[in-house]
Amino acid sequence: MVAGMGLALAGCVRSSVAPPVNQQSRHRPWLDRDQQTADRSTASPQPSPPAGVSTHAQPVPGAIARQHWTRVAGPVSRDIHAMNGVNRITVHHEGHTQVEFADVSSTQQRLEAIRRTHTAQRGWADIGYHFIIDRAGRVWCGRDVRYQGAHAREQNEHNIGVMVLGNFGVQAPTRAQVASLEQVVRTLMSFYRVPVNRIYTHRELPQQRTACPGDQLQAHVGWLRRARLA
Helix, strand or coil: CCCCCCCCCCHCCCCCCCHHHHHCCCCCCCCEEEEEEEEHCCCCCCCCCCCCCCCCCCCCCCCCCCCCCCCCCCCCCCCEEEECCCCCEEEEEEEEEHHHHHCCHHHHHHHHHHHHHHHHHHCCCCCCCEEEEEECEEECCCCCCCCCCCCCCCHHHHHHHEECCEEEEEECCCCCHHHHHHHHHHHHHHCCCCCHHHEEEEHCCCCCCCCCHHHHHHHHHHHHHHHHCC
């Protein structure tokens, strides 16, 4: 989704279905040994925000405010529409190349690059997602939740978009990302009174021709809905 990637939200790169590779952990399934090693070395289950960041942002307490990754305060065009209430939540991945970095600076640069692609190349009013979860499990504020996103064609009204940074057709989410995704979705469900049967992945929405959020994150979302959020 960064400049030059040529990836459309409604046309994420497809990948073959891969079965879970490790179900030894009840709470973090489908992580192989290499991924578990990477988790221990690159991600913290309770990462700290950058210095000076407010730790109380609504509706997700602890989410890093957008002014810590972009100087652009909000929409850059009038092509923006009110959310008109929230009754569903949709999970995405970035979906281009593998994302290995977990540091604050690289994540800030990636988010700003995504925003510029969405606004300059696609003509959208702002970054398409409302929240982004990086490889360390930090949660970043994207588009203001008062406005519809641009993350699911013809399905943006009443719909909060949560993007997990990475390409989960070819890599696994980190433990920290899965833990943060559960926390974010649980918080949004409570705040907006969204039932678990209104938690979707991008590919599950009507008229979406996409493999997003990738088979590995898709499996985690299904597990979260069955075992943790129900």
